[in-house]
Amino acid sequence: xxxxxxxxxxxxxxxxxxxxxxNIDQYKSKEYKEAKLRTDFLNPFFEILDWDISxxxxxxxxxxxxxxEDTLEIGDSKKAPDFCFKIGRERxxxxxxxxxxxxxxxxxxxSLQVRRYGYxxxxxxxxxxxxxxxxxxxxxxKPHKNDKASIARIRFLKYTEFIDNFDYLYDTFxxxxxEKGSFDKFVxxxxxxxxxxxxxxxxxxxxxxxxxxxxxxxxKLNDIDxxxxxxxxxxxxxxxxxxxxxxxKKVEPYxxxxxxxxxxxxxxxxxxxxxxxxxxxNSELFKNNHSIDDLIIDDKVLKDIxxxxxxxECSYEFSVLPVSILGNIYEQFLGQTIRQTESGMVKIEExxxxxxxxxxxxxxxxxxxxxxxxxxxxxxxNLTPKEIEKITILDxxxxxxxxxxxxxxxxxxxxxxYYTKPDNIKTALKNQLIAQTDEHSxxxxxxxxxxxxxxxxxxxxxxxxxxxxSKFSLMLKLMETESDKTMQQELLPLSHVExxxxxxxxxxxxxxxxxxxxxxxxxxxxxNLMVDNQIIKEVNPFDWxxxxxxxxxxxxxxxxxxxxxxxxxxxxxxxGIILSYYNSHYVSLSGGSSKNLFQMFIExxxxxxxxxxSFIVPEALLTTSSNGKIREILLQNYSISSLALFDSFVFVDxxxxxxxxxxxxxxxxxxxxxxxNDKKEVNYIDTINLSISTDAWEVFLDKKSQTLFNxxxxxxxxxxxxxxxxxxxxxxxxxxxxxxxxxxxxLPFVLGNCMNRYRLSYKQYADYSKLEIIGGTRDxxxxxxxxxxxxxxxxxxxxxxxxxxxxxxxxTLYILTSDKIDLKYLLGLINSKILSxxxxxxxxxxxxxxxxxxxxxxxxLPIPKLENNTIINKIISFVDNMLLIQKQLQSFKxxxxxxxxxxxxxxxxxxxxxxxxxxxxxxxxxxxxxxxx
Numbered sequence: 001x002x003x004x005x006x007x008x009x010x011x012x013x014x015x016x017x018x019x020x021x022x023n024i025d026q027y028k029s030k031e032y033k034e035a036k037l038r039t040d041f042l043n044p045f046f047e048i049l050d051w052d053i054s055x056x057x058x059x060x061x062x063x064x065x066x067x068x069e070d071t072l073e074i075g076d077s078k079k080a081p082d083f084c085f086k087i088g089r090e091r092x093x094x095x096x097x098x099x100x101x102x103x104x105x106x107x108x109x110x111s112l113q114v115r116r117y118g119y120x121x122x123x124x125x126x127x128x129x130x131x132x133x134x135x136x137x138x139x140x141x142k143p144h145k146n147d148k149a150s151i152a153r154i155r156f157l158k159y160t161e162f163i164d165n166f167d168y169l170y171d172t173f174x175x176x177x178x179e180k181g182s183f184d185k186f187v188x189x190x191x192x193x194x195x196x197x198x199x200x201x202x203x204x205x206x207x208x209x210x211x212x213x214x215x216x217x218x219x220k221l222n223d224i225d226x227x228x229x230x231x232x233x234x235x236x237x238x239x240x241x242x243x244x245x246x247x248x249k250k251v252e253p254y255x256x257x258x259x260x261x262x263x264x265x266x267x268x269x270x271x272x273x274x275x276x277x278x279x280x281x282n283s284e285l286f287k288n289n290h291s292i293d294d295l296i297i298d299d300k301v302l303k304d305i306x307x308x309x310x311x312x313e314c315s316y317e318f319s320v321l322p323v324s325i326l327g328n329i330y331e332q333f334l335g336q337t338i339r340q341t342e343s344g345m346v347k348i349e350e351x352x353x354x355x356x357x358x359x360x361x362x363x364x365x366x367x368x369x370x371x372x373x374x375x376x377x378x379x380x381x382n383l384t385p386k387e388i389e390k391i392t393i394l395d396x397x398x399x400x401x402x403x404x405x406x407x408x409x410x411x412x413x414x415x416x417x418y419y420t421k422p423d424n425i426k427t428a429l430k431n432q433l434i435a436q437t438d439e440h441s442x443x444x445x446x447x448x449x450x451x452x453x454x455x456x457x458x459x460x461x462x463x464x465x466x467x468x469x470s471k472f473s474l475m476l477k478l479m480e481t482e483s484d485k486t487m488q489q490e491l492l493p494l495s496h497v498e499x500x501x502x503x504x505x506x507x508x509x510x511x512x513x514x515x516x517x518x519x520x521x522x523x524x525x526x527x528n529l530m531v532d533n534q535i536i537k538e539v540n541p542f543d544w545x546x547x548x549x550x551x552x553x554x555x556x557x558x559x560x561x562x563x564x565x566x567x568x569x570x571x572x573x574x575x576g577i578i579l580s581y582y583n584s585h586y587v588s589l590s591g592g593s594s595k596n597l598f599q600m601f602i603e604x605x606x607x608x609x610x611x612x613x614s615f616i617v618p619e620a621l622l623t624t625s626s627n628g629k630i631r632e633i634l635l636q637n638y639s640i641s642s643l644a645l646f647d648s649f650v651f652v653d654x655x656x657x658x659x660x661x662x663x664x665x666x667x668x669x670x671x672x673x674x675x676x677n678d679k680k681e682v683n684y685i686d687t688i689n690l691s692i693s694t695d696a697w698e699v700f701l702d703k704k705s706q707t708l709f710n711x712x713x714x715x716x717x718x719x720x721x722x723x724x725x726x727x728x729x730x731x732x733x734x735x736x737x738x739x740x741x742x743x744x745x746x747l748p749f750v751l752g753n754c755m756n757r758y759r760l761s762y763k764q765y766a767d768y769s770k771l772e773i774i775g776g777t778r779d780x781x782x783x784x785x786x787x788x789x790x791x792x793x794x795x796x797x798x799x800x801x802x803x804x805x806x807x808x809x810x811x812t813l814y815i816l817t818s819d820k821i822d823l824k825y826l827l828g829l830i831n832s833k834i835l836s837x838x839x840x841x842x843x844x845x846x847x848x849x850x851x852x853x854x855x856x857x858x859x860x861l862p863i864p865k866l867e868n869n870t871i872i873n874k875i876i877s878f879v880d881n882m883l884l885i886q887k888q889l890q891s892f893k894x895x896x897x898x899x900x901x902x903x904x905x906x907x908x909x910x911x912x913x914x915x916x917x918x919x920x921x922x923x924x925x926x927x928x929x930x931x932x933x
Contacts, residue, residue: 009048010166016044017159020131028100028132038068038082041131042097050175051085058440060416061481062089065175080250080319081117081126085175089413092178094118094126094139094320104133105156108149111135115143115152116317122199122325124183125154127173132159136172142202145312181679200328203316207333208348210237210305214297215338216346221296230338232292234465238285238472239274244309248319251482261306266299283475283506323405323477324365330400330469331362351463363563366680367616367650367660368406374642374662375559375612376407385415385433389455392551395562396518396605398459401470403562404513405477411452416444435486446486449478450507458548458557459513462540467515474513475506516542519600524581531577539578544608556609563616564601566656568594588633594626602630606637612663613638616650619657620856623842628694634661635692639669643699644676645685649852656854673699704929705841709862712838712920716862723818723826725855726782727793728809730775737766745769747784748805752792752812757831758879758905759886760790760801766808776811783808789816789823789830794852797836802827802883814855824883826863828875831909832916835861837930864919871915878912 003009020027020041027037043053052065059065069080083095096114098104104111110128118126118139128135136155143152157165171177214233218224224232246252260269271293278286307313339347380388388411395403419428420442428434434442444452453474461467482505522541545552569579569589583589588599598617605613621627622643634640644660651658660676673685690697698706728750731737737749746765748754754761768780777783784806791814792799800816802824809815818826829835843857885905892898917927 003048003050006166006170009170010163012044012048013162013166016041016048017162020159024100024132030099030101032099032101034082034097034099037099037131038097042083042095042129045131046083046085046095049170049173055438055440060420061437061441061443062413062416064441081114084320085173085178087175087179089409091121091123091320091322092183093123093173094121096126096128098128098130100130100132102130104128104130104135104149106149108147111137111149111151111153112143112145112147112312113317115139115141115147116311116315117320119143120199120316120318121320121322125172133157134159134162143315145315199316199321200325200332203325204329204332206308207237207241207329208336211333211338212346212348213301213305215348217298217301218295219340219344219346221298224291224295226338226340228291229340230465232295233338234468235285235289235292238468239277240270240305240309242285242472242476243273243277245318245321245476246479248317249479249482250319251479255310257306258310261299261303264299266302266306267295267297270302281475281506284508284510285472285475285506323473323480324402326476327400327402327405327469327473328362330473331402334400334463334466334469362400362651363402363616364650364678365402365406366676366678367563368402369680370644370676370682371403371561371614371616371660371662372406372410375561375614376410379559379612380411380414385418388414389451390554391456391559392458392557393456393559393561394458394460394557394605394610396460396560396601397562397564398461398470398513399463399466399563401459401473401513404457404459404470405473407559407561408453408457408474408477411456412444412449415448415452416442419444443481446478446482446505453478453509454507454512457512458551460516460518460542460547461513462515462517464515467513471509471513474509478506514542514547516540516547518542519586519597519604520578520581521585522546527581528577535575535577552608556611557605558611560605560608560610560613561615564598566618567597569596588630590629594624596626599627599630603633606633611665614660614662616658616660619645619659621661622659622699623696624856624860625694625696628696631697632692632694634663635690638663639666640664640671640690640697641666641669642672642674643697644674644682645699647675647677671697701842708922708926708929709838709842711926712834712862715865715921717865718859719826719861719863720859722821722863723816725814725816725858726777727855728776728811728813728815729771729773729778729783730811732772732774736770736772737764739764741765743767748807749810750790750807750813751810752794755790755792755799755801755813756886757799758801758827758882759890760803761890762807768808771808777809777815782815785817787817787823789827790814791816791830791853791858796840798830798839798853800827800830801886802879814853814858816858821863822872822876824876824879825872828879828912829863829916829919830861831912833913834916834920834922834930838862866919868919871919875912875915878908878915882908882912 003012026032046066047053052059053068055064055066057065061067063086065086067084067086069082069084081094082097085092085095094114094117096110096117098110102110114126114128115137118124118137119142121139123139126137126139128137134155134157135149135153138152138154141152155168162169172182211233214236215229218232219229240257243252243257247254247256256273257270260266260273263269274286275288278288309318311317335350336348337351339349341347376391376393379391383391393404393407395401395407398404416434418424419434425434425442428442429436432445433448435445436442457474459467459470461470517540520539520541522543524539524541525536528536548557551557567573569582571579574582582595582600586600586603588603589595596618598615598621602613602615602617621630640661641664642660642662646658649656649658670687671690672687675683675685686699688697688699701709738746740763742748742762742765745767747768748762749764749766750760750762751764754763768783786806787802787804789800790803790809793812793814816823816826838861839853839857843860882905885901885908889898889901889905892901917930922930
């Protein structure tokens with residue numbers, strides 16, 4: 001019976017409850033099996049909540065509402081959840097079923113089982129039930145082996161309470177409610193909750209621990225150089241993790257690694273497993289390599305690593321681990337390298353390029369999906385699989401492979417949808433392109449998935465470890481829905497098919513994913529023959545025509561996607577010979593004083609005569625003069641079909657605005673502007689015309705504001721031409737920072753909350769020599785140079801003050817010095833309404849919930865060229881008065897006196913604004929526009 005109304009749903013649920021109640025003794029007997037429970041009660045229960053349990057809609061395997069797993073008992077546990085409920089491809093929650101004879105409320109094993117499934121998959125909630133009882137668990141809380149059944153349980157219901165709690169169950173777990181965002185609300189309310197730790201952080205910590213332990217042991221027992229050590233450690237970890245995942249996915253015999261660790265000569269035992277895996281998978285991952293295979297590794301080290309990957313020591317269930325989460329982990333993992341000290345110690349440290357760039361920032365999945373849909377999706381629209389065979393998709397800085405995985409998944413979905421159309425199914429089945437999984441569902445065969453991967457997916461990265469991880473991630477994606485059953489069904493029969501004899505599970509990706517410097521060709525070698533080999537090794541020159549000969553002969557790549565690295569190039573962070581090469585080979589760097597890696601990546605893929613290009617890059621691409629040349633290069637070769645903007649910062653811990661551009665070969669195409677958010681909403685904003693020039697792409701401003709800003713900028717210089725700016729120090733810990741303790745060696749330790757406009761107060765003190773500074777301005781002389789302005793980094797308006805005292809400045813403040821302009825005059829300008837208006841309307845295009853002023857935005861503030869000394873001197877005089885008043889406000893105790901001072905400050909503020917308006921030549925109408933905002 002289909003339930004369309006609340007009353008019908010409750011009536012159906014009442015029938016189920018009564019049926020259970022009338023025969024409860026029978027259902028609680030040990031003879032009553034779990035499979036029968038599913039059929040009799042759980043399937044109809046979730047059908048009442050709108051889920052298409054039996055896939056009557058005939059959706060493909062990857063897109064059906066509910067995946068129901070066959071039970072596979074391994075020891076005392078199963079290796080897959082009983083039910084996985086999805087919207088499209090996205091998993092939403094798991095249900096683990098138990099026989100009614102199980103004590104759901106108190107037994108710990110079932111609760112840990114469902115929590116491990118939900119936690120590993122990154123899901124907010126999951127359910128454990130035998131129908132008699134139902135426990136709802138918060139699976140954002142990391143499970144531990146000693147947890148009681150009550151830990152992380154947020155609701156417990158007996159079957160007799162289902163009717164009274166129907167609205168709660170429906171509003172939380174029905175398909176209708178989840179499509180409306182019921183889980184999104186729960187996730188938002190769970191952020192930073194005690195006990196929560198994201199799966200990627202937990203797994204990253206575990207893998208990092210593996211690396212350090214292995215590196216120390218291998219370095220101690222073997223004569224090995226740094227590069228070989230890094231290669232060996234990551235390869236061994238990759239092999240173990242791949243096989244461990246394969247075990248939980250039922251592709252490999254369960255506990256094979258664990259059994260290998262139980263006797264002596266663990267590494268020798270593992271090498272036998274690796275050798276078998278090489279025969280089985282035919283992949284570079286397991287290929288014989290003497291630099292790895294001849295290593296000596298202590299048994300205990302390997303045993304500890306392996307044991308920690310199995311329950312109960314392990315909190316993770318690898319059968320449900322998303323490849324995207326593993327990619328996030330590896331992206332962070334790849335940001336560090338193993339270094340051997342002269343004394344023989346092993347240290348893990350950030351790679352130089354990562355340190356220069358300020359960290360590793362993993363691209364969120366919704367960004368990957370958007371870019372893939374608007375490039376790969378457009379390129380293959382309405383094409384047949386035969387036509388798609390020649391489509392080539394490239395990420396020129398592929399990292400851990402997140403964009404390549406996204407493109408591969410899109411291709412897999414497209415092919416499956418094509419093959420399962422009524423007119424194509426018979427032929428696809430006959431040619432073993434698809435296999436039937438049940439009456440309504442089909443999946444792509446392993447051989448077809450291999451072919452798509454080999455034909456269409458390409459990547460390059462300068463980091464050899466990243467290349468290995470990218471291949472590793474793509475292999476895991478290929479294996480994602482496979483099992484030992486599918487392997488037996490497909491690969492053995494294929495061994496007798498013409499042209500497919502001896503076919504293995506994994507393809508060789510050495511011709512698809514290459515290691516090299518996408519930006520520097522082998523002509524670098526000819527010009528630098530006398531350069532040290534270590535520099536050549538780090539540069540890693542790459543020849544596109546040699547490495548991808550057939551593709552380049554055929555006109556280049558059809559789609560280029562990704563998130564190229566961002567790094568402002570300076571003599572301090574880039575070798576002189578490399579800078580010289582960049583300057584002589586890339587026209588985009590002639591556009592301004594600020595030169596960035598991402599500009600060259602755009603120019604390079606344009607030079608490669610690529611088809612559709614889409615990158616996520618800094619928002620500065622749209623407007624800053626230093627990006628003018630790359631804007632011109634793009635428009636000389638393509639139309640920009642769309643630009644995407646954001647309401648918030650895209651990358652966690654990175655305060656940089658972002659934009660996505662998508663190119664099109666059609667000329668004179670108008671540009672659609674969209675707004676994206678992490679809820680996967682894409683909202684149309686406007687359509688604009690872009691003409692070939694270095695001019696800014698004004699996508700944010702209304703015409704009135706644009707006219708006003710053009711007028712202001714015409715008679716101004718950007719602030720960066722008149723000042724030097726730096727960010728305050730980033731300290732690892734504030735343990736050395738003391739409250740109100742001003743001793744001989746201590747200086748005031750100043751944060752953003754210590755200041756306001758024209759006002760500074762000291763609350764904390766620190767001894768510079770005792771601080772562990774990990775970022776920002778580290779140099780003591782730069783930290784304490786006076787006089788200077790301090791500008792607060794957080795907030796929605798500009799907030800600055802003047803300081804001529806020595807202080808230690810923390811990273812929530814910027815430090816500004818200048819020998820070209822009077823600082824008190826500049827202070828009046830920065831704190832004026834007009835520049836806050838300019839910042840908010842033109843520069844601060846992100847209206848994020850936690851607004852921040854970026855240094856790149858401050859650099860662009862327009863400072864008047866016209867030096868009207870009379871006005872300047874008046875502003876300086878008013879600023880002096882304002883600074884004095886703010887000091888007095890801190891010392892005065894009587895409220896009436898404070899009120900008078902505040903009134904004076906308001907009057908001075910208005911006088912400064914009036915003078916600044918005069919400097920910029922604003923009309924009364926323009927002043928009203930500013931004041932109104």
